[in-house]
Amino acid sequence: MGTVSIRRVYEPPAAGAHRILVDRVWPRGLSKEDAAVDLWLREVGPSTELRKWFNHDPERFEEFARRYRDELAGSAAYARLVEEARAHDDVELAYSAKDTQHNQAVVLLGLLGEESL
Template sequence: MTTRDQVHVRSVRDEPASGDGHRVLVDRVWPRGVSKEDAALDDWLKEVGPSTELRQWFGHDPEKFDEFARRYEKELAGNEDWQTLQDLVAEHGRVTLLFGASDKENNQAVVLRDLLTR
């Protein structure tokens, strides 16, 4: 199994699936309208989420996504939760990164997956 097969990305609003493996919320802020029970999390790594400043600058504008990904990767340097996430992937084999944004293509979970699987 390649790392690409190990790391998945889903909305926290999606129904949990048996193939999700270890479910990790990677948002700094708890997603509105989602109960902790419905989220069915194994971990919430708040600090791995992008900073408030970066999130506000990005504003989920697809035109800014590539620059967002570059800035976000820089933010992760030395981040303890980023190391914890890498350890979780190594430990659990299959990890699903959960996000609260409505844009399923341009969000921090996609960036994290790409960093974890490259």
Template sequence: MDLRLARVYDSPGQDDGYRVLVDRVWPRGVSKDAAKVDLWVREAGPSTGLRRWFGHDPERFGEFARRYRAELEGNPALGELRRVVAEHPVVTLLYGARDTEHNQAVVLAEVLGA
């Protein structure tokens, strides 16, 4: 399994493999054509309440990650992501956040075993 992370705002790489957007909301200013998204699993993103509470504050990331993992338990979207990762040799999880270290894709990659 080769699981990668990338900002949806960055240019797609030739070696990105299967590109999966894991944000609940489509990123502003990015056309679907330019994003080169193969699959959008919006239900994999954190709930609106959790996303707003976190506010991309790095000091809240530990608690955000704990709460987000709890939201993922029993979430069918996680099963869908596991299936996608098993079916494709390279999967890139796409996210819209500016912070490359403190976002839901980082947590998802950990949960998926990357």
């Protein structure tokens, strides 16, 4: 089994990692070439309603994580993410949020850690 990590999409990718963008909306001001993503799995990102409710407020993060996990439960997008994580030695979940501790990639990393990859 390889590793799964997270990194802002504005930063250069880790060498040799399979980079998956997990944002529903394309990152502002970033070309597809500069993003260097192997896969844009937009459907795994939080719904527009949940994203707007959360509004990157750290005080809402625990509730955001709970609601986001509920959204992902049984979804084809999350199943695809698990498949990708199993198929590659090193996977990097890329996200655009400025807050590196309170975002959907943190939640996804935790979920994937619970899987038997």
